[in-house]
Amino acid sequence: MTQKTTTQDPQNSSTTAPLGTSPKPKRLPRYTSYPTALEFSDLDAGLYGQWLRDLPEDAPVSLYFHIPFCEKLCWFCGCFTKITSNYDRVHRYLAILMQEIHLVGAETGRKKVSHIHFGGGSPTIIDADSFTELMDLVRQTFDILPDAEIAVEIDPRTCSEEKVAAYAESGVNRVSLGIQDFNPDVQEAINRVQPDALIAENIAWFRAAGISEINFDLIYGMPRQTLATIEETVQKTAEFRPSRIALFGYAHVPWMKKHQQMMDKHHLPAQNERQAMFDLASTKLQESGYHAIGLDHFALPGDSLLTARAEGHLKRNFQGYSADPATTMIGFGASAIGSLPGGYAQNSPDLKTYAETVEAGDIPVRRGLRVSALDVMVREVISTLMSTFAVDPYAIAAAHGVDYDFAREAQDLDRLVAVGYLARAGNEYALTEAGRPYLRAIATLFDHYFPQQHSDIITRCVHESEG
Known part of the structure; x- marks a missing residue:
């Protein structure tokens, strides 16, 4: 799952107004951070550099890498991404990203790392050799702990057996597949067609490569979804047996994400329908052996989230629920957010500004918040x-x-x-x-x-x- 709290991400909050108030949407945060990104303002990169230098010497950190490119536009999407089929553009971005790693590493020193997450966009747009090169640099710059979780978000349509082999060789041990819904009519309505056979092929690649920790991301409340389609999706999900499931509610905010207007011709479930969809999915998942975790996660027995909850270590961060022991997350890439003891820091979301800043030898932080x-x-x-x-x-x-x-x-x-x-x-x-x-x-x-x-x-x- 990608970072869920950005100023550009409408899925971070609900958008309906309470009875008796003005029609202007009121936000209910998902609280993947506090204070939320809505409170961010201009932040001096020098202050962020000081926060990096002040990180505790022996405490592990997490790393988040944002890959802001997709080959196709999903009409439901609320993430920060750009559509491209120009792989030279992707390679140029990766070169800048690697420069940023050098800049940040010079401030932090060789910190221990307990968790790495590649989000987007679609990290699967990166070719196998480039991913290997990127991970080699990360290992040169940081001390990745032997039990570190290394996770990649997967678009099944742009994944390949060669890429999966590169993930496995680079130490990736968890992947999150963007499923959303298995029903073909729903997939057509949201412009994300991915047949069951494609999902099965992806999962076979991961399991053959030894990557057994597989997440499914599902969404309810989208066009053409009904209780019947939700039950169908949950049934197929249970058959594939991912170890963990995130079940998110779709936020329709076409005034913020213009491409969502492409779905306005379809019926969107009302709130009572949405609640019924969630309740049905939750019930069916638990009947299939999954344990409910917090607001919107489910996991099979033995999953690290369940262990963390039992031990009192479960927490919220930008990927949702997490068992990661680190209290610091360093964000890399355009729009990425870091969470440090001193506060939050977000890189410039403008790709040109991001690139020019890094090429000038400066850390590309633009917004954030000092916490009290x-x-x-x-x-x-x-x-x-x-x-x-x-x-x-x-x-x-x-x-x-x-x-x-x-x-x-x-x-x-x-x-x-x-x-x-x-x-x-x-x-x-x-x-x-x-x-x-x-x-x-x-x-x-x-x-x-x-x-x-x-x-x-x-x-x-x-x-x-x-x-």
Whole structure:
């Protein structure tokens, strides 16, 4: 899964307005970061360089590489990507990306790495030799730990057996296939046609190469989807037996992503239909042996996410739920976001500006946010709630040494207890079954950047989409 929190990514939030307010869309963050990228402003690259130099010597870091190219445009897409069949353009970008690795490595030194993720766009647009060359440079620059997870997002239409061999030789041990939906009519409506045989071929390549940790990304709420097509997709998913599944809600925001207008001629499921689709998919996946994790993930027994949840280490980051132990993520490539102890830093999303900055010998960071001790504490409160459906905010504040009484939050939390959306035991609040569909709305109670004065929490839960 690609980074989900960017200023260009509408899938980071729902877009319906609560009853009785203006029609302007109100966002419900997915909280893959806190504060969210909506709060980013101009950030000095010198400050980011200092953050890199100040990273703890022995603590592992994660690396994210953004590949902003696809061969074809999927009409549902909300990611930062460019459509190209010009591979010289891709190779030029990779040359710039490798220069950025040198620049960042000069600031960090040879840091230990616990997780690497290639997102996009479509990383499968990179040819086998170029991927091998890129990973060789990463290994020269950083100390990749023996048990590090190295993951690549896969477009089955542009993958090949040769590329899979390069992934395996480079240490890739997890892949995420962009499935979205198995129904041919739905695939046609979203301009992403990929027959079952193609998926089977891809999976056979990965398993033959020893890459057994396979994720499926599914989306509900898209054109032509019905309960029948959702059940069909889940059934085929269970037959392929991926180890992990992400089940995302489609966000239709054609005013932000003009290409989504290509789907306006089709019926889009209403919110009650969307909820029914999610409920059906969730039930069928669990009947097939998958365990539900947090907001939108499912995994087979033994998956690292389940282990992390059991041990209390599950968290949210830009790829969704994560078992990665690192507290620092360094982003590489146009629009990529890094998360460091000092704050968040996002590279320029403009490919020309990104390239010119790197070629001039400068780190291409343009936007970001310095975080406070309060921000870090609230981030853990929200991440814990999003990951485990329960949280003791007072204990987390005490652990962080932050003097904060949660007086404002407690009023609304206790109101949600009264109406049955939360249960309270001492200072811990836990979502009930009735409250689980409103997880993101409830999480906004702790968000110091969300406009609390504009929305009653009960109205927000009842009338706002979770999309």
